[in-house]
Amino acid sequence: MNPVIEVKNLSKWYGNVLGLNDVTLQIEPGITGLLGPNGAGKSTFLKLITGQIIPKIGTVSIKGKKVRNNYPLFREIGYCPEQDSFYEELTGKEFLLRLLSLFPYSPPEAEAKAEQALEIVELTKEKDRVIKAYSRGMRQRIKFAQAIAHDPEILVLDEPLSGLDPLGRRKIIRLIKEYQKKGKTIIVSSHILPEIEAMTKTIILIHQGKVFAQGDIHYIRDLIDTHPHIVSVKCDQPRLLAEKFIHEDFVLNVKFSPAEDSLLVETDNRDKFFSLLPSLFIENKIEVQEITSPDDNLQAVFDYLVGK
Amino acid sequence: MISIDKKSAAAFLDSIGKSFSFFFFLGKKVNRTKVFILISFLPVIMAAIIKCIQYFNKNYWLEDLSVFSNIIIFFYLQFLILILALFFGSSISSEEIEGKTLTYLTTRPIPKSALILGKYSAYALLIILMVNIGVILSFAVLNIDHLLDFPRYKILLRDMGVLTLGLICYTSFFAFIGTFLKKSILFGLIFSFGWENIIQYFPGSTQRFTIVHYLKSLLPQPVRGRFSFLLFRLEPSSTGTAIMMLLLITAVFLGLACLVFSQKEYILED
Numbered sequence: 001m002n003p004v005i006e007v008k009n010l011s012k013w014y015g016n017v018l019g020l021n022d023v024t025l026q027i028e029p030g031i032t033g034l035l036g037p038n039g040a041g042k043s044t045f046l047k048l049i050t051g052q053i054i055p056k057i058g059t060v061s062i063k064g065k066k067v068r069n070n071y072p073l074f075r076e077i078g079y080c081p082e083q084d085s086f087y088e089e090l091t092g093k094e095f096l097l098r099l100l101s102l103f104p105y106s107p108p109e110a111e112a113k114a115e116q117a118l119e120i121v122e123l124t125k126e127k128d129r130v131i132k133a134y135s136r137g138m139r140q141r142i143k144f145a146q147a148i149a150h151d152p153e154i155l156v157l158d159e160p161l162s163g164l165d166p167l168g169r170r171k172i173i174r175l176i177k178e179y180q181k182k183g184k185t186i187i188v189s190s191h192i193l194p195e196i197e198a199m200t201k202t203i204i205l206i207h208q209g210k211v212f213a214q215g216d217i218h219y220i221r222d223l224i225d226t227h228p229h230i231v232s233v234k235c236d237q238p239r240l241l242a243e244k245f246i247h248e249d250f251v252l253n254v255k256f257s258p259a260e261d262s263l264l265v266e267t268d269n270r271d272k273f274f275s276l277l278p279s280l281f282i283e284n285k286i287e288v289q290e291i292t293s294p295d296d297n298l299q300a301v302f303d304y305l306v307g308k
Numbered sequence: 309m310i311s312i313d314k315k316s317a318a319a320f321l322d323s324i325g326k327s328f329s330f331f332f333f334l335g336k337k338v339n340r341t342k343v344f345i346l347i348s349f350l351p352v353i354m355a356a357i358i359k360c361i362q363y364f365n366k367n368y369w370l371e372d373l374s375v376f377s378n379i380i381i382f383f384y385l386q387f388l389i390l391i392l393a394l395f396f397g398s399s400i401s402s403e404e405i406e407g408k409t410l411t412y413l414t415t416r417p418i419p420k421s422a423l424i425l426g427k428y429s430a431y432a433l434l435i436i437l438m439v440n441i442g443v444i445l446s447f448a449v450l451n452i453d454h455l456l457d458f459p460r461y462k463i464l465l466r467d468m469g470v471l472t473l474g475l476i477c478y479t480s481f482f483a484f485i486g487t488f489l490k491k492s493i494l495f496g497l498i499f500s501f502g503w504e505n506i507i508q509y510f511p512g513s514t515q516r517f518t519i520v521h522y523l524k525s526l527l528p529q530p531v532r533g534r535f536s537f538l539l540f541r542l543e544p545s546s547t548g549t550a551i552m553m554l555l556l557i558t559a560v561f562l563g564l565a566c567l568v569f570s571q572k573e574y575i576l577e578d
Contacts, residue, residue: 051414054573071418075417081408083408087409089334098330101329104322
């Protein structure tokens with residue numbers, strides 16, 4: 001299959017700060033997940049491939065054409081930026097309609113496309129409210145809508161799920177998958193592995209400006225699964241819970257918080273840990289208040305993988 | 309070859325039109341425009357106060373057209389058009405960069421120079437309307453007893469023309485400044501109330517390095533009234549030269565603004 005996006009020896013730095021370092025890769029149709037901790041260079045990569053910033057070294061091409069200042073190419077590209085910025089005085093519909101007016105559409109065509117995009121992201125009821133009155137989730141959805149409104153062949157989505165509630169995330173993930181079925185090319189960035197996992201098996205791992213790995217998600221998942229995780233469980237009987245856990249071979253360490261209202265469990269098998277947890281709550285009538293994973297972020301995983 | 313050029317020129321003009329439509333709509337909605345509409349109507353209030361004083365105090369006599377000219381010179385030419393052009397002109401690119409909305413524009417199938425030209429046209433039209441509506445109302449208030457005295461309208465039209473030229477010229481200059489300076493407002497204030505206000509009074513050809521020199525060259529010399537000292541030492545250029553220079557300055561700075569905006573890399577800081 002011919003690559004849609006091709007980058008060669010791409011490097012970018014901002015003053016003394018390295019943004020991206022010697023990245024060469026090809027992206028084919030389908031969903032490609034760009035995974036990396038915050039500051040890894042994901043947004044820099046996406047801005048480079050959409051021609052918003054200029055590489056210091058290297059080239060970017062989309063369908064064999066250069067990107068920067070090649071404005072006709074943007075009929076085929078939809079970009080959802082990470083930043084939460086809008087023309088705040090416009091309503092949701094005006095925002096879409098005005099941006100669509102910059103495409104070669106007639107006013108009725110632009111109107112129809114705006115309405116369709118609003119319907120897709122389920123903002124039809126709120127279309128006449130000004131964006132500054134939108135909730136975080138609604139702002140994220142209208143940002144997504146402007147990227148898809150012109151039905152582009154290539155979708156570049158920078159952290160499209162941030163700020164969305166679980167239901168909103170599921171809807172956007174479903175939409176992205178639908179786009180994949182239409183044969184489109186989608187690049188989606190995130191620092192949360194399960195989000196990317198829910199969309200695609202093809203990932204690019206990016207860390208400290210370098211492509212750390214590229215390919216199928218399974219092998220990285222295997223590595224991550226053996227990475228010791230710390231889970232914090234806030235409940236009314238942390239010592240009782242600790243007693244139950246201490247016998248399990250997948251539990252490496254158990255600690256209590258200084259306030260003694262929560263338990264910190266270190267495990268090398270998250271799946272087993274989380275499958276046992278609910279039954280322990282029920283059998284021992286433990287009232288749970290909160291379950292969090294203090295180190296459940298990509299930075300910890302990457303630190304572990306790089307160290308390994 | 310010619311037909312291709314014609315086609316691309318038509319496409320470029322169409323892009324400018326789309327950009328104009330986008331930003332004229334947006335410009336009408338932003339709060340800044342509402343604030344500046346109020347400011348641009350201050351001379352109307354001033355005119356009404358003068359007229360009331362004149363009406364109630366018969367001993368107080370002031371020739372209406374003289375008052376009108378003074379308002380034009382003092383408030384519009386030396387203050388309002390500079391402020392409007394500065395805030396609207398520099399914001400053409402800086403508000404997109406600071407507001408991080410630039411991404412939405414640069415990922416559309418439209419040339420960056422067309423975005424600048426369209427937004428410039430939209431903002432220039434907005435401020436031209438603001439100023440000229442204020443001027444017409446001020447004129448009407450001050451000349452309420454002579455509204456059928458048609459020769460007076462020649463003066464109104466001349467002053468509106470001068471202010472319009474001033475607005476398009478200053479706006480293009482500040483549009484250019486806004487494309488590459490982060491603190492374009494500060495620079496603009498220094499330029500407007502430093503350079504423009506001081507250099508215009510320098511004798512000889514130095515005053516020709518100001519925009520206001522060419523604008524004042526289009527007004528009659530000297531102007532009667534208490535503010536006529538503002539034109540002291542003006543060594544006016546001819547009308548033709550003044551108009552040509554103002555249009556040339558506009559074209560040069562607009563061209564430069566398009567060039568810088570198209571080539572410069574804008575990093576939207578998180």
